[in-house]
Amino acid sequence: MQLADKTIVLTGAAGGIGRAMAARLAVAGARLCLVGRQENSLRALCGELPGEGHRLLVADITTAEGRAAVVRDCAAGVDLLINNAGVNHFGLLEEQSDEQLRQTLEVNTLAPILLTRDLLPLLRAHSGGIVNVGSGFGSIGFAGYCGYSASKFALRGFTEALRRELADSPVQVQYLAPRAVTTSMNPPEVVAMNRELGNAMDTPEQVAEDLLRLLRSGKRALHMGAPERFFAKLNALLPGLVDSALAKKLSVIRRQAMATHGTAS
């Protein structure tokens, strides 16, 4: 997809990855509709972007009103929806509250499905596209990420099903799976865990570059990180091997998860 003069809805625009994506897309000549709940952060971002015609939309995408506001804002036309908003609550399942698990599934899975459905007629009219921002944990279930992995596996399944449902339409459906990224989504315990386990962390700017690579390639998906890609394939074919490898890391993951809950002994 060429990006110059395209209108792009970006959810989670004022977050770590969202800001980097917005900056990169604006440099490529796109007009952005920046969606989020924090007006001040959206306004500051909007003012920093190069180019013209960017706008912000304060909306909670987990509510019908929020999604309706996005659709209204796009009535004049939209070329691309990037479902980037997301949340994670790192921790052991038994320590997660109903609210944390519900929010994880609502923001990461249900809201993007509903927003995509609602914007689809407008996207069809422009032969547009959809990019769902998943995660490496959408292909590898990881301890400490039960709700998050469930939400991103579901998002990946949704992306695949929709791509096949729209196979005879011009609408392009793509999936971007970052590995760990240096944003405020990851508390210090996750950073410490990744350091101890030797898991690489990318910058938001690297994710934004890969978003552009994905869009320009027209490929169905881009999974970031060679080791993560290898493990995702291994997990699909021989999950027992990945079970064994991750079991060796469980004590580190559990220690950091308990530190997050403040239950470390």
Ligand SMILES: NC(=O)c1ccc[n+]([C@@H]2O[C@H](COP(=O)([O-])OP(=O)(O)OC[C@H]3O[C@@H](n4cnc5c(N)ncnc54)[C@H](OP(=O)(O)O)[C@@H]3O)[C@@H](O)[C@H]2O)c1
């Ligand atoms: N960071 C990582 O390690 C990592 C790795 C792989 C994939 N990802 C994925 O990348 C995406 C962006 O993550 P990030 O690291 O940039 O996280 P982040 O810095 O925490 O940003 C997340 C954004 O989502 C928005 N959001 C949350 N709930 C929302 C709601 N109900 N309605 C509208 N917006 C909402 C927040 O905006 P407001 O607070 O303004 O509403 C926030 O700007 C997520 O889908 C995440 O799962 C992240």
